[in-house]
Amino acid sequence: MGALDGRRVVLGVTGGIAAYKAVEVCRRLVDAGAHVAPVLTSSALRFVGRATFDALASEPVQVSLWDGDHPIPHTRLGQGADLILICPATARLLADYRNGRSGDLLTATLLATRAPVIVCPAMHTEMWEQPAVIDNVGTLAERGVTIVGPVDGHLAGGDTGAGRLAEPADVVDAVLGILAADGPVPAGDMAGLTVLITAGGTREPIGPVRYIGNRSTGKQGHALAVEAASRGAKVHCVTTRPDTAPDMVGVAVTPVETAEEMARAVADRAADADIVLMAAAVADFRAAHVAPQKIKKAEGIPEVRLVPTTDILAELGRQRTGDQVLVGFAAETSDLLENAAAKLAAKGVDLIVANDVSAPGVGFGHDTNAVVVIDAQGVVVEVPLSDKREVARVVVDAALRARRPDHDGARPVEREDR
Numbered sequence: 001m002g003a004l005d006g007r008r009v010v011l012g013v014t015g016g017i018a019a020y021k022a023v024e025v026c027r028r029l030v031d032a033g034a035h036v037a038p039v040l041t042s043s044a045l046r047f048v049g050r051a052t053f054d055a056l057a058s059e060p061v062q063v064s065l066w067d068g069d070h071p072i073p074h075t076r077l078g079q080g081a082d083l084i085l086i087c088p089a090t091a092r093l094l095a096d097y098r099n100g101r102s103g104d105l106l107t108a109t110l111l112a113t114r115a116p117v118i119v120c121p122a123m124h125t126e127m128w129e130q131p132a133v134i135d136n137v138g139t140l141a142e143r144g145v146t147i148v149g150p151v152d153g154h155l156a157g158g159d160t161g162a163g164r165l166a167e168p169a170d171v172v173d174a175v176l177g178i179l180a181a182d183g184p185v186p187a188g189d190m191a192g193l194t195v196l197i198t199a200g201g202t203r204e205p206i207g208p209v210r211y212i213g214n215r216s217t218g219k220q221g222h223a224l225a226v227e228a229a230s231r232g233a234k235v236h237c238v239t240t241r242p243d244t245a246p247d248m249v250g251v252a253v254t255p256v257e258t259a260e261e262m263a264r265a266v267a268d269r270a271a272d273a274d275i276v277l278m279a280a281a282v283a284d285f286r287a288a289h290v291a292p293q294k295i296k297k298a299e300g301i302p303e304v305r306l307v308p309t310t311d312i313l314a315e316l317g318r319q320r321t322g323d324q325v326l327v328g329f330a331a332e333t334s335d336l337l338e339n340a341a342a343k344l345a346a347k348g349v350d351l352i353v354a355n356d357v358s359a360p361g362v363g364f365g366h367d368t369n370a371v372v373v374i375d376a377q378g379v380v381v382e383v384p385l386s387d388k389r390e391v392a393r394v395v396v397d398a399a400l401r402a403r404r405p406d407h408d409g410a411r412p413v414e415r416e417d418r
Contacts (some may be wrong), residue, residue, distance in 0.1 A: 004034050007032035007179055010077050010084040010113075011057070012106045015043020015157040018088040018122035018165035020392045023048065028172045037077060039106045041093075049240070064106050074105055078112030083175060086110075088122035088165050090224035091133050097145075098136040099299055114351070116178050120145045120171055125161035141414035148174045167367075171227075176230050177248055189400065191232035196273035197225050198266060198280035198312075199242030201364075202259045206304050207291035214281045217245060217363035220329075221279035222386045225251050227392035228275075236273070238265045240280070275325045275359050278313050279353075281364075285309060286390045317348030323404045324377055327395065330354040331363055340374050351375050357398050361385055373398050 009029055015020045029036050035360070036063045038053040050061045086093060086106070094105070098333040102108040110117065119140065127133060128150060133217060141147050149166030199221020201214040218241035229250035239245050240262070243253035243306040254269075256262045259282050270276060295302050296335035313328045320326055326349040330340045333356065340354035353369045362385065364368045369391045373381040375398070383394050384392070 003372040004029065004176070006035075006406050007033070007082045008035045008037065008241055009108060009175065010037045010039055010081045012089075013038065013040045013044040013048065013053075014086065014088060014090045014093045015041055015046060015062055016088045016090050016122050017047060018170040019044050021165055021168055021272060022087045023052055023056065023324050024168040025085070025171050026053060028168055029175065030056060030058065031086075031418060032176070034058075034175075036165050037081070039077065039109060039411045041104055041106055043090075051331040053235055053369065061269045062105060064348055065108060072110035074102075074112045077105075077109045078100075079387045081109075081115040083116050083118065083178060084113055085118045085120070085171070085175060086109060087118075089119040089138075093119075093121065094121065094136045098272065102131060116144075116146065117151075117225060118148055118171075118174055118178065120148045120166055121163075123150070123163050124157065125159075125163045126239055129204050130225040133204050146174060146178060148168070155414065156352050167387060167389070169223075169293075169387065171247055173226055173230065173248065179277060188395070193228075193233045193274040194236070194415075195225075195228040195275045195277065196236045196238070196266065196274050197221055197228070197277045198238045198262060198282075199225070199245070201281040202240055202261065202262060202283045203257050204286035204308075204309070205290050206287040207293065208296050209294045211284055212285065212287065212306075214283065216281035216331075217241060217365050219365075219367065220278075220363075220391065221277070222246050222371055223388040223392040224395060227389060227396050228277075229397065238269070238280070239264055259312070260284060263310040263312045263315070265330055268314070270316055270320070270324075273324060275327070275403065276316060276320075277327045277329075277395065277399065278316070279329045282312060283309055294357065311347075311413050313347045313349065323403060325350050327351045327353060331357045333358040336372065337374070337380065340372065341378070342384035344374055351395075351398055352390070371395075389391070 013019050035058040037059050038057045040061050040063050054062045097109045097110050102111050150163045153164035154160050154161050200218035201212045201216030203211040205211045218239050225235050226246045229235045233250045238254045245253045254265050256265050283405050286309050288305040288307045328349045330343050330349050332339045336356050340352045346350040352374045353371050361368045368385050369388050370382050370385040
C-alpha cells in the first residue's frame with residue numbers, strides 16, 4: 001500500500017527549464033500510489049518529452065483540448081482530481097490562472113476543478129520579483145491555492161537567487177500534507193509502526209554563553225522523519241533544531257539541546273518504538289563544570305575538564321527487546337568502512353549508516369549526502385551523492401528489510417542503481 005493509494009493527481013507541467021524536475025515528481029507520486037494524469041502545455045514539450053511521462057505516469061500525456069476521445073477532457077480531469085499540481089508554474093501560468101483565462105487544456109482544467117491546487121513557481125529572480133508576479137501569487141494564495149517555493153539557489157543562467165523550483169521531495173510532501181488534511185490517507189508500508197528519530201548536533205555548555213558543539217544541522221534526521229511519516233509511520237523526532245523540524249501530520253517533535261536531554265527524551269520513548277534511527281550528532285564529551293557566568297578573555301584561557309556523555313546508542317543496544325530495529329549513524333573522515341563496521345559491532349545495532357563528512361557536498365550543512373549502509377551480515381549498500389530525502393528512503397527501506405527480512409525476498413537485497 002502506498003500513502004496515496006486511490007488518489008488521483010493531475011500533474012500540470014508548463015514550459016520552463018525546471019520542467020525536467022517534474023519527471024522525478026511524477027515518479028515519486030506514482031511510487032506513493034497516486035494515479036497521475038499528466039497534462040503538459042505545448043511549451044513544456046520543448047523542454048521534456050511526451051514519451052517520458054507516458055512511461056512513468058498512470059495514463060498518457062494530454063496536451064490539447066482537441067486530443068483524445070473524450071469530448072470535454074478538462075471537465076473530466078478537473079472533476080475527477082483529488083488534487084491538481086502545477087510543477088513548474090511559469091509566470092504566464094500564474095497570470096492566466098489568476099485572471100481566469102483558459103487558453104489551453106491545463107488552464108481550462110484548473111478552472112474546471114474544485115479540488116485543492118498546488119502551484120510550484122519557477123523562473124528567474126528578476127521575473128519572480130516583478131510586482132505583477134508578486135501580486136498574482138498573492139491573489140492565488142488568498143483564494144486558497146497552495147504555493148510551494150520557489151527557493152534560493154543556482155539558476156539556469158548560471159547565477160544564483162530566488163526562483164529555483166522547490167525540490168521534488170518537498171513538492172510531493174506538500175501533496176501528502178494536503179491530502180492528509182483533506183481526509184484520511186490510505187496507509188503506507190510503515191502503517192502501524194512507531195519510529196523514533198534523533199536529529200541535529202547537541203550543544204554542551206561550558207558557561208552561559210559558549211558551548212562545545214558540532215556542525216550538524218539536523219537535515220538528514222528531519223528527512224528521515226518526513227520519509228517515515230509519508231509512508232504511514234507514527235514518528236517521534238527528538239531534535240536540537242526544532243526551528244527546522246518537519247511540521248506535518250504524523251510527526252511529533254521534542255526539542256532538546258544537550259546530550260543528557262536527548263538521552264532522557266530517547267529513553268522515555270524508545271520502548272514504544274519499532275524502529276530507532278539515531279541520526280543525531282551527539283557530543284562525546286561535556287564540561288565537568290559549567291561556569292555560572294560568562295568566561296572573559298581577560299581572565300585567560302580557562303581550564304575545561306571534559307567528561308564523557310551518555311552513550312545513547314550503546315544504551316539502546318543493551319536495553320532493547322523484541323524485534324526493535326536499531327540504526328546507528330557514523331560521521332567519519334577516514335577509514336569509512338572499517339570504522340563503521342567497528343561501531344556496528346561495538347554498539348549492538350542492526351545497521352550503521354556512515355558518511356565521510358570530509359568529502360565535498362557530504363554531511364553537515366549540505367542538502368546532499370553520500371552514505372554506506374552496513375548490516376550485521378556485513379552487506380554494504382552504497383548511496384552516491386544524492387539529496388538527503390533520497391538517502392532517507394534508502395535507509396528506511398533497509399530498516400524495514402531488517403525488521404521483516406522475508407518481506408521482499410531473502411536478505412540481503414541488492415541495491416538498484418541510483
